[in-house]
Every structure is written in structure tokens, then in C-alpha cells.
Amino acid sequence: MLDFKYHITSIVAVFLALALGILLGSVIVDKGIIAEQQQALINSVKADVKQIQEENRSLKKELDDANQLQGGIFPLVVQERLSQKNIVFISSSLVSDTLKETLSESVEKAGAKSLHIRISAISVLDDPKKKSRLASFFPEENLSDDELKSKLIEEIAVELATPSNKTLLKELIDLEILEMKGDGSLPANGFVFIGADLSKFDPEIIDLPLIGKLKEFGLPLVAVEVEKVSNSSIPLYQNAGISTVDNVDALSGRVSLVYTLRGVFGNFGVKPSAEKLLPIGISK
Template identity: 35%
Template sequence: MIVDYKYHIASLVAVFLALGIGILIGSTLLGNTTLVESQKQVTNNLESQLEALRKTNEDVTARSNALQLDANINKQYEDQTLPLLVDGRLADKTFAVIELNGSGFPPEITEVIEDAGGTVSSVTSINDFYDEPKALNVLREELELWPDLSDDEYLGKLGTEIAVGVIDGEKDSIVNSLVDKKILQFTGEFGIPVDGVIIIGGGYKPEARNMQIDLALIDYFKELNIQVVGVEETDVSFSLMKEYQRKHISTIDDIDSAPGRLAMVLVLGGQPGNYGIKPTAQKLLPDMQKQEVK
């Protein structure tokens, strides 16, 4: 965090003005030499402090500029080396991506998969309508399905229906209704056989959202022996890594960073585990293994 001393300097200047007025009044009205000398000494001390603050501010600014330069260099280095590190590691593999964090889909995920030789067959985004009870009640009334289920059970059924659509490619009336209501959006094509599914979790709202759709998706794909990886960004307000790990799937908690995307490729390539920078991670990255020469 950059320290800004402008307010300290302004305060000291105000003190100088007050002292100057005090010296003038004191010398005019009282003629007290001791008082005037004392005020001058305080003023000199404040001048020294002001100069020290100016010097510190200059040093902080210079350090900030140097750190920004280092960050830019590191970013360029990551952008240029990451494609080389992942090259060929996901050759001829296909993946589906499902986004549940309600904050949009990070395009870097598909980019790194493609850099690794893989293909993303579909990207599905499900908004967080279910955190609004009124919206969920309206949906239940309109779909007229499963009236005896609790809200959690109902969301679990919806999650399973979405998973079936992703894998089978049959967008039944339920999935079509979710698309029509903009609860579900997707690009690409459903029904293409996949080697793995990436679920983007976490969230930026103050409180954690209902996880029943996440859990139903994970359960369905695991029943089909399809690899599932749960990922989230570094600065989410609430993390779902621990809950995902209870389902015994691999997790990456810093997918917005180059190490996180490298970890995801290595996991999808056959090195399961929990990686990232948060307390729920085992370590930053899987062990880098030399690729077989084809």
C-alpha cells in the first residue's frame, strides 16, 4: 500500500501558520523574549519534521514506481512463458466450463487450455437468482415441477438437469426455460464428450451463496467418472474451496494468476490436488513433470 503524506504536510503547514501568528502576537503584546524563542524552537523542529516527511514521500514514490515496473516485467514474463510451460499438456482433450460465481467468465481459462492443446466445448454461466427467495419462488411457480421439494432439494434437481444437458446435449424444457429467463447462458456446444469439467466458484457478495447447484453438478459428473476441478479467483469475498474439497475434487484458489492457470493445466493433465495461496491449498503448484516426447 502506498503511503501518502500530503495530509501530514498540510497539517504541519497549518501549524506553522498558527505559530507564526502566535509569535507575532506574543512579541507585540507581551514582549516576552523567552516565549518567542520557545516558539521559534518549536517552529524549527516542525520544519525538520516537514523536511523528513518530504524526503520519505519521495522515497515511497520512487519505491512505488520501481514496484510497478517490476510488476509489469513479471506480467510480461508470465504471458510469454506460460504458453511454453503448458504446451501440449492437454493435447486432444476436451473440457466444459461452468461458471457459478455470478461475476463473469475469466477468458484466460479457455486461453490457457487452448495454449495447452486442449479444447473447450462449452462455457455455461448460471446466475445467482437462487439467492433471492422471491425469484426462486417465481421460478418454481412457472416451471410447476417438484412441488414437494425443499428449496435446497429443488436447486439440486436443477443442477442435475443442467449437468445432463451439458453432457447429453439434450436441452429439455427445463434447460430451455432457464435459458429463456436468462438464468442460464452458454456458448459452444453441449453433448460433446468431455475429459473434464471446470467449475468456477467463489463469489463477491458479502455472504456465501447457496451451493446446492454446485454440489449436484459435482455429484453428477463424478458418477460418470468425469474429472471435476473447482477453481476460484484470489480475491473472492467468500471461498468455496473447503466445500469442494469435501467432495474429493481438485481445487485451485488463484485461477486469476499465472501460477493458478498453470496448476489447473497440470491438474487436468493428471496431477490432482489442492493448489493455490489460501489456507485450504496444499501448495502453490503440482510438481513439474517432464513431458513425454512424442
Template identity: 25%
Template sequence: MNGISIKYFVITIASIFVALGVGILIGFSVNSEKFVQKQFQQQLILIDKNLVELKKENDRLLKEIDEYKTQINQLGKINDTLVNAYLKTCKSNAVVSLIVTSTDYSYNDLIDFLRKNQIKLARIVKVKKSFIDVLNNKTNAISEYNPHEDMIASLALYTTFNIENSTLVKLIENRYIETNRLSGEIADTILIAGGNTLQNDTFNAVDRKVIEKLRNINDLNVIGVEQSYSEINYCEKYKSMGLDTVDNVDELTGKVSLVELIRGGNGNYGTKKEANFLMPNAFTSIDVSENSLKKRRESLLEQFKRLQSSNAMQ
């Protein structure tokens, strides 16, 4: 009897504690849910405030961007006006020939720019990949009869003096070079337009040899150019050979720099590591430019006469 009473008592007490535990758990769950809901609502209010602030900041930034775009457009118009005024004021009577040694990039935009600004183009010579193969000894279809030095010399003489010999004729006939003769005048300025992709570095095979031959012509103005996006910096190599250079001839500042070099200025301009300045900070006067051009032409004419006499004696 006593054992049964004690057992009943223990079960009763345990039931009481279980009931208390369940009640506490239910109460805690209800309070927790209210707490979570309250916190969630507070976070939503905070996020909403932040979104409002972010929208205000975004609107402010968009307004600033529009203002900057307007300023950029205005600066672009001012730059165009100044460049056009410079080109009209600082015209050059130089006669220019262009040798395109790059087989990866086109220089048609440069040719259009020169023509548009009434810079006299005498001749345009474009080197073809087949000619590079000849110079790299990958084929000897013509080199058996014409040493490399003779072929490069013929190209230099034609580009500068408009002298055509049998070697040059063979180069054209075999489509190793493409020529466009616009006038028969002596060119006092030669532009070497290079630059290639990383897989096609032909500087030593072509550019170096052509420049060496051109540098043998006294008082000839030789300028090295390339576009800003050229993978290989040929202007760095041109500079090492003593040439004036423009490494961003596709850009407005590069075009101004090029015109200044054609007029007789000096320097290495552009955006790459070999450049000393982005563009000239002083411009050659018209008198100085014309006097320099006159001396250059007189010297080149004398050399041309000697070449003619030498050819006549042969």
C-alpha cells in the same frame, strides 16, 4: 500634624513599592519576549533541518520505489515468458466442458484463456437463477413433470457425452440453463465454476447435486474452480467432495495450476485456506499426461456406448 506625616509616609512607601513592581513586571515582559523570540527562532532552525532530512529520506524512498517497480515489471515479463513456454510445451489434448454454477460472477476471461491456449472446449453450460429457484422448490413450472434428480442427471449427461433428452430440451426452452455447444466430442474433463456472494450461497442446491452426478461417471476428470475475489469459498466445499481445485483461476498462477490439473495432475491450489500450495511445484510429463488421457477417454467411450445401447432398448 503627626498623623498627617505618618499617612504621607505610608503613601510614599506604597508608591515606591508599586513603582518597583511595575518596573519589575515591565522588565520581565521585555526579557520574556526576547526569550520567546529566541526559542522560536531555534525551533524554526530545527524544523528546517528536519524538513531537509525528510526531503532527503523521501527522495531515497521514491528512488527505491522506482527500483522496485522496475524489478516487478521485469519479474512480470519473466513470468509471462515462463508461462507461455510452459503452455506451449505442456499442451493438452483434453476435451473440456465448463459448467458455470455461479450467478454472481462471470467466467468469460477463463473461457478466453482456454480458447487462446488451444484447449478444446466441447460445451459451456451456464446455470440461471430461475433453475436454482426450481431446485429450491420456489417454483415448480417444470419440476412437476421432471424430478430434480432427472434434471441434474440430464445436465451431467449433456455436459459430458453431448446427450440431449427431452428434459434437457425443456431446461433450455424455459431458459433455466444457457448452453453453447462448440463440438459434439465426449468431454473427458469438466470444470465446475462456482463461487457467489454471501447473500447467494447456492452450493447445496446446485453444485453438490451436479458433482454427485458427475462423480458417478467413471474416470471423468472433475475440477472445481473459482475466482480469488469470491466471497464464499466454494473450493473448500469442492475439496470436501474429493475434487481437485483452483481457487484463484483469475490469476496467472491459478491458470497454470488449472492447465496442470487438466493435463491429469492432482492437488488443491490457490491462495485460500483449503489450498495446499499456491501452484504445482512439479509438472506432469507429456507421456504421463497423454497415457492418462488415453485411459480416461477409452473408459468414457465404453460408458457412452452403454448409454446408447440402453437408450436404444427403451
């Protein structure tokens, strides 16, 4: 009886060992297959990455070539379009030196000279001494702050757009209300208002009232801003009835700037407020 039980136990043990061997063998085989599949996947990914890198290098070269070509074409497109003109850039917010250089270079390639003017908010009217100095330019008495500000903006427009002794401009510079830099001279032949994110400045304080006065002289007026702006100021300038360029930091925007200063009217750029990208077909 013991021998029979031992025999049965031995047979069961053999089958269990066999089953365990089959299981372990399957796992080992499966692991081998998985490892092969993993290696194949890694090789495939490496090949894809290499192909993408090659494509990126090719696209970068094409982009560099295109930028170089466009850079060479720009002077030909705008050549002499603003010959012997004086263009004044006006800002009431901070403008980066890079953007100033881009704007100046754009009109200079077209044959113009540029002058950058920054007008700070006329909050200095709160200073009695400065207010008195500014009020002395006008014979009227008892001007309110709003009336004095209106008179100042009107006189600024006159001195920028017509031959004059620039007395007020010199006083504003002395009072550190106005900054003026560049190789251009006055009177100007065209004006460019540099807009910015509406969270950083309000064009209704200086820009729009000054535009209203400058429009009386019949000179080209353009408002510009860079392409990447969270809260565009362009619609406000459009409501003032002047041309706009909403991507002046791009090559197409620089071309549009030159042509709007030539007298082409329109709203150009890439934002929803633009009518078209470029003043295509304009011969001015």
C-alpha cells in the same frame, strides 16, 4: 521621603522592564529555534517522501517487469498440455465476463477449446407446463420434484460427458434453465465448476449432485474460485472428492487449473484449505 519612594519605584520599574525584556527576548529566541526546527523537520519529511516515491517507482517497474515476464512464461508452461481437449466450465451462480475470459484464455493457451454452461436452479419445476415438458423425457410416472430433479441432473451428466443427441440440453436451453456459450463442443474432456461466495449461492443444489454423476465417467473434475472471497465454497467441493484451485484469477492458479485438468489431483492455492500453491514437480 517622596523622592526616596520615587527612587525605589524607579528601580523596581527598571528591574521589571529588564525582566520583561529578558522574557520577551527568550520567547523570540525560542520562536526562532522552533521555526528552525520546524523547517528542518519539513525538509526531512520532504526528503523521506521523495525517497519513498523513488522506491515506489522502482518497485512498480520491477512489478511490471515481473508481470510481463510471467505473462510470457505462462504459455510456455502450459503449452499443448490440453491439446485438442474440450473443457466445459459449469456455474450455477453469476460469473463475471472478466473471469470467464480469464478461464477460457487459460485453457486455450494450453491448446483446448472452452464451453461455458450456466445452469439455473431448477425452480421452474414449480411451473406445471415446464415440469410436464421435462417429465416427458422419462418413462417413469408420478415422479416427485426431487426424483425429477435427480433424473434431470443424471441425464445432463450423460449428455455432457458422452456422445448423444443432446435432446435434454436443447430443451433446457429452450426453457431458459441452461445457457451455453463458447467454441468448444461436447462431449467434454474435463469439467470446471466455478464456485462463488457461499452467501450468494448454494453448490449443494446443482453443483455437488452433478459432480456426483460426472465422477462416474472418470474425467477430470476441478472446482475453482477467485482469491478474494469472504465465504469460500472450496471446502464443500473438496468434500466431494475433486481437485480445487482457490486463486484461479492469479497466474499460479491458472497454471494449477491446466494441470488439474491434465489429471493432477490436489488442492492448490493460497487459502488454508489448499495443500500447496502449485503442482510443483508434476510432469503431466
